[in-house]
Amino acid sequence: MKDLRTRVRALAENHTPATVADRRHLHAHPELSFEEHETVAYVADRLDELSIPYRRLAGTGLVAEIRGGAGPTIALRADLDALPIQEANTVDYRSTREGVMHACGHDVHTASLLGTARILNELRAELPGTVRLLFQPGEEQLPGGATLMIRDGALKDPVPQALFGQHVHPPLPAGSVGFRPGIYMASTDELFLTIHGRGGHGAMPHQATDPIVVTAQVITALQQLVSRESDPTLPVVLTFGKIASAGGATNVIPNAVHLEGTLRTLDEDWRRELHQRLRRTAEGIASALGARAELEIRHGYPLLKNDEPLTHWARDAARELLGADRVVDLPIRMTGEDFAFYTHHLPACFYRLGVGSPSPVHTDTFDVDEDCLTTGSALMAWLAFRRLAGEGPQR
The missing domain is CATH 3.30.70.360 (Alpha-Beta Plaits)
Incomplete structure (x- = not known):
């Protein structure tokens, strides 16, 4: 397992330039909920480059699979949509669309999952199962894109053994993550x-x-x-x-x-x-x-309830990859997330990715320390590979 940890870290570092480029492209070309046509097309192009098969669903959503050995299936989720906010940042990759901005970090989530896809694709021959990638539309708007993904069969044939999702967290420095087992976010x-x-x-x-x-x-x-x-x-x-x-x-x-x-x-x-x-x-x-x-x-x-055994295990696995000093426990939040719908269908873990931003999400000056992309890509790959290998809670 030590060798796998070294390789995952190295692959994440190697692919960081591409992941950063993905994030900057997505940040510069944001689209509102259920209007993510160019965004999902961009994701599809990146998957085509990797020869990873996928199918479109939920209107502007996409499900891809990296198929290894004849083992179980694990799912990883990212969201695609932006917010109706006029960006105030003056960075080179600032939004090119008036009144629309990735002010909630969904560009980070999507780019990180593409980075994870690159890592796992290189490890495909050793992958003891299948990793399903959910690129979901409309997290910011009712009825929530998660409901449409579920409706269209994103969690079927077969039902994933577990699902992981991550979300940017400005107060935590890049390189750090946070977990909370059990009830975490409000309805x-x-x-x-x-x-x-x-x-x-x-x-x-x-x-x-x-x-x-x-x-x-x-x-x-x-x-x-x-x-x-x-x-x-x-x-x-x-x-x-x-x-x-x-x-x-x-x-x-x-x-x-x-x-x-x-x-x-x-x-x-x-x-x-x-x-x-x-x-x-x-x-x-x-x-x-x-x-x-x-x-x-x-x-x-609905309320978001992380599966307790799975989340305890994921927190411990994150400590092994990143170091115990970079993994924190989180308090309950009264904010909401449509990832909650998934948690009512299968064992799931939704955790926070530190991005070291002085500005909170949903503000016109929100931006991230892009070192978070390396962490986000590596941890998703690490959790998926180890869970497929039979680690974690047995049911």
Whole structure:
């Protein structure tokens, strides 16, 4: 195994120039969710160069396989889409598309997986099974490209023994990674609430039903679902990030108020219960005050739960490849990820890749220390090869 570690590291270093070139091309040519036509074509061209077979699915997604011996199948996942953000960086590889940017590191994920493909392709004769590469569209937008990949059979014929995914993490330096076994990330639902009142003159509120006042009471009551009805040991977040009235002025009471928000939790049963309580509370308070509430809940991503035995093993394997000082334990996050859908179908591990960025993701100045690409490519290859060799939890 020591020889394999040395070879994986060396191959990752050898392929780093190509991986960096991939990342810079992808960063300069970002595409929004489910519009990744040029991106997936670029990935296909790189796979053609390696003679790795693939098939297109999920619209702008792709599944490739590196087939070695007659062993099990392991899957590795990267996402392809960018965000609607205007890049502020002035680097040579800055986005060439106005208002679109790889501000969440998906260019890093895709380039790293291409680097992994190069490593494993060179080790194909020794590979004790098949490595399936999932290049997935639409992580940033509901219904989440993972649902379409699953629908189109990305996890079938055969079902992979395990699935690994990685995501950039700005606070960690390049060369480091982080893991969390068990529940890691929250479910994410989108809320669209309208309070219908009756407009009127601001000086004669008794002749109107003020939806702004009703909205204030509804928001307060809904927050009490978090502070007084949720188990205080169970993380729940309810945030309304947008409020707008339908008309209104300093002396005009509007007819309606619209709110948009997000609900996040780490328990699927309580998530479903909260949906009912949100609707009942909003409708009940609005009705009691002479108004009417309409609540649309768009079901988003489920909670992300890493398989505990698999993730414990992967963390230990990462320590062997990178050194114990470069592998950290992560706290729970209330952000969401559509990789969560995969974790409800098969043993999966979603970990963080340090990129040493002073700017957080989803900002117009986000960039990475490109040394992270060597680590990202090597670790994916290392985990896949060792899991195919029969290491890790047996089921």
